[in-house]
Amino acid sequence: MTADAIAVELETSKRSVYRDIATLMGQRVPIRGEAGVGYVLDGGFDMPPLMLTSDEIEAAVLGAQWVAGRGDPALARAARDLIAKIAATVPERLRPVLLEPSVAGPPVWHDPKVDALDMAQVRSWIHAGRKLSLHYRDERDRESRRTIWPFLVGYRETVRLLVGWCETREDFRTFRTDRVIAAEFLEDRYPGRPAVLRARWSAKMEADRKAWVEAGKPDLEPRP
Structure with a gap:
């Protein structure tokens, strides 16, 4: 890679690139310069492990x-x-x-609820921005079928929550993963990116929280 390309990628000057590459070479990092090619990093080189405090x-x-x-x-x-x-x-x-750590998380007093869907695949679908079709049973045993745009999995003490945009309700909805009866992983991509949906959802939740506080109900949480 040329010094010009490195400078553009790192948003710095070529002079800084020359200085930093020289420093790395002085530390025996296997970098070499080739005329007309730029800097070459030999294969097989790995960064040293992070030094943690x-x-x-x-x-x-x-x-x-x-x-x-x-x-x-x-x-x-x-x-x-x-x-x-x-x-x-x-x-x-x-x-x-x-x-022998001096810290520990709280004990698990109850067995976590069993998920009716593959959470690893759910997380993969979120990263890919793909839709999910859910057959869902709510807390009153009412069943429904929803197509959602999943963008977040939330972890509570004993349950997991799947947050997404519901096409049926045309709004954000939260689903307990242990109440999912069945799920179909659709190949359709939803509009936009998961990060954009997360930002919109966070803004809505914050607005709802402020509205509840202004209404004199600081100890209550709005339904997601």
């Missing part, structure tokens, strides 16, 4: 513990793997912070 390690462990106890099976397994990977890469002097 003891506070950062405990923060990561605390978060991973919570996910391991309350996340869907795929995320729970990933959280346990994360702790193992951190243990394998931190310096020996910091390993006791990981193996």
Whole structure:
């Protein structure tokens, strides 16, 4: 890659690129310059592992513990793997912070509800911006079928929530994943990006919260 291209990508000057590349080469990073080609980074080079502080390690462990106890099976397994990977890469002097942490998440008093749909695939569909067709049963045992634009999975103590734009209601709706009877993963993409829907939903929730507070009901939450 040329110095010009690097400068444009990083929004800096070529002079800064020359200086920083020289610094990296001085640290024995395998970079070489070729006339008419630019800078070349030899294959097989990996960045060194991140050097975490003891506070950062405990923060990561605390978060991973919570996910391991309350996340869907795929995320729970990933959280346990994360702790193992951190243990394998931190310096020996910091390993006791990981193996004998001074922090712990709250115990799981109730077994998490069983999801009727593949949450790993749901998360994949959210990233891809694809639609979901849900057969759903609400808290009053009323069944309905909805096509939604999913953009967020929320994790509570014992349940998980799927948030999306409902084509039937033409508004944002929240669904408990353990109340989903069946789901069809549609190939159709919905308009816009998941991040845009999340921003709109967050703004609406904040507006609803302020309205409830102004109405003198600060201890109540508006229905999502």
